Amino acid sequence: MWSLIQIELYKIFRRPRTYIAFGAIAALIVVIQLGLKIDGDTYAAFLMKDINDTLTVDGKVLNGYLICYILLQLLLVHVPLLVALIAADMISGEANLGTLRLLFSTPFSRTQWVLAKFIAASVYTILLLIWLAFLALFVSMWVFGTDDLFLMKSNYVVLIEQNDVLWRYVGAFVFASFSLLTVTSLGFLMSSMANNSIGPIVGTMSAIVFFTILSTLNIPLFTVIKPYLFTTHMNNWKEFFDIQVNDSNEAIHGSVLNIPKIKNSLIVLTLHIILFVSASIIIIKKKDILS
Amino acid sequence: MKKYIINLFGCSLFFISFFVSVNVLAQTDPLIEKVSQKLAQVNDYVAEGTMKTDVSFIKASLGKVKVYFKKPNLLKVKKEGGISLLPRGGVSLTINTLLNTKQYTTIPSGTQVLNGKNVTVIKLIPTDDNLDWVISTLWIDPVEALVYKTATTTKENGSYEITMQYGEYAQQGLASKIIFSFNTKDYKLPNGITLEFGDEDPAAKKKALKNKKGTIEITYSKYTINKGIPNNIF
Secondary structure: OHHHHHHHHHHHHHOOOHHHHHHHHHHHHHHHHHHHHHHHHHHHHHHOHHHHHHEEEEOOOOOHHHHHHHHHHHHOOOHHHHHHHHHOOOOHHHHHHOOHHHHHOOOOOHHHHHHHHHHHHHHHHHHHHHHHHHHHHHHHHHHHOOOOEEEEOOOOEEEEOHHHOHHHHHHHHHHHHHHHHHHHHHHHHHHHOOOOOHHHHHHHHHHHHHHHHHHHOOOHHHHOOHHHOHHHHHHHHHHHHOOOEOOOOEEOOOOOOOHHHHHHHHHHHHHHHHHHHHHHHHHHHHOOOOO | OHHHHHHHHHHHHHHHHHHHHHHHHHOOOHHHHHHHHHHHOOOEEEEEEEEEEEOOOEEEOOEEEEEEEEOOOEEEEEEOOOOEEEEOOOOOOOHHHHHOOOOEEEEEEEEEEEOOEEEEEEEEEEOOOOOOEEEEEEEEEOOOOEEEEEEEEEOOOOEEEEEEEEOOOHHHOOEEEEEEEEEOOOOOOOHHHHOOOOOOOHHHHHHHHHOOEEEEEEEEEEEEEOOOOOHHHO
16 A cells, blocks of 8 residues: 555646745745845835724734744635645546556555545645745745734634644634645545546536635525535634633633634535545446546 | 903803813823822832633633833733733833833822722823823722722824732732733634634634623732843843
8 A cells, every 4th residue: 555655746746836836835934025125114014004093012022923823724725726736636647648547457456545645635735844844934934934813803813822823723624624625635535426626626616616606605504504514614723822811811721712613614625525435435446447 | 341241250150160170280290290109119020920821712821921121111921931912002101100101190080999998099181182092091009009890092003001010019009910801802803814614613703793892911020120121131
């Protein structure tokens, strides 16, 4: 099995298109960091307009932790599209080239090949996330420095002490890995149903866009189905950055406001991954390889 | 002639009463003088303490702060290694900064019972137009010559109430605990900016609407008095 995974990883990282996602993430992050470095104070002043009417905020608001949060908010919506580029090509690409028949004629079972391909695609996804974390968090910390995380949400502000922030990012990135692996498994499922790469890639991207729109619309009709959509749960990494308060409205150091929500989302995402990968195995096992 | 004498008498009476009233207003209340004398012992101080922020739309934990004061009215609150939130313009209006300017007239406003204590109420009106505040009411314990509460209206930053508790440093007129109360305005950022689509927290929204008063509480643990503070701190 390990040798199959190695073969699949070799195939992934030999293709130039694999590095498009790494390049795109780096370019986006650098551009946003540059913009905020040059004109970040104007952006911060705009965000803090309402607060500044009442309070004076003293300290480095626009620090590496806040920059990372802003970047994750912007990028974790789009990174799934980059993941789909590789994941949705894993089986259909081979079918298109006619090499799938060769793979399945080896002594290894179809299930082993499918699992090896999925694990290789997952390694790519995790590496992409680590790259994102390195650029968004560590480079931002280096460029902008660190301070408390002053997080402006729609209806309230959360001030998290700087020694209470880093573990939340670890949690958020672990959570994000589940979100992106769900996209990987969806792309993988689409890939198992097609004989060319374009259809599954576009199909995966369309599914993500479609379900994301349903998840964000506050229309009662969609509220019923929202809890079952993986896109509803993908954004819940933000829950790591909301803290509990006691009766005196003092924030509790090291607390997370809604742990059950995080657990629930992780369960839903894991179930989606299992469902999509299992469906892929079943489809491939029954598939006639005609190409 | 008779009419002229009556008019002259009337005018004289008006001017006399005007000058008398101005003179009364210009006099500093002896109790204020007593409080000022107590505060005059302190040229500068550095106070260490903890700060609690209680504003309905803010979730913040207790933070360690250092408060720097230098005569006549320099004051700075600094949070150690973090972001601090202070009422806009209000935190500098402590009793030291109000009384040390000496540019005010006093109006005695009777006595009241405040937290079981008989206190004298005195209003201060600034005589210098350039000062930030418009009027300030002081609740003073006449026996200890300690100010327990102030309510100040400023020109640009609204009204503030400051409640004080005293302990170890009461002899110097320095509080062990200060609570700033102020009115807060609405806080709302569009979802398009925060990218929080479809995940509003109704409880937080309800709470934010309910409570429009904010408080900042500083509990002092230690004062370092009259050791000198460089001006670049402020």
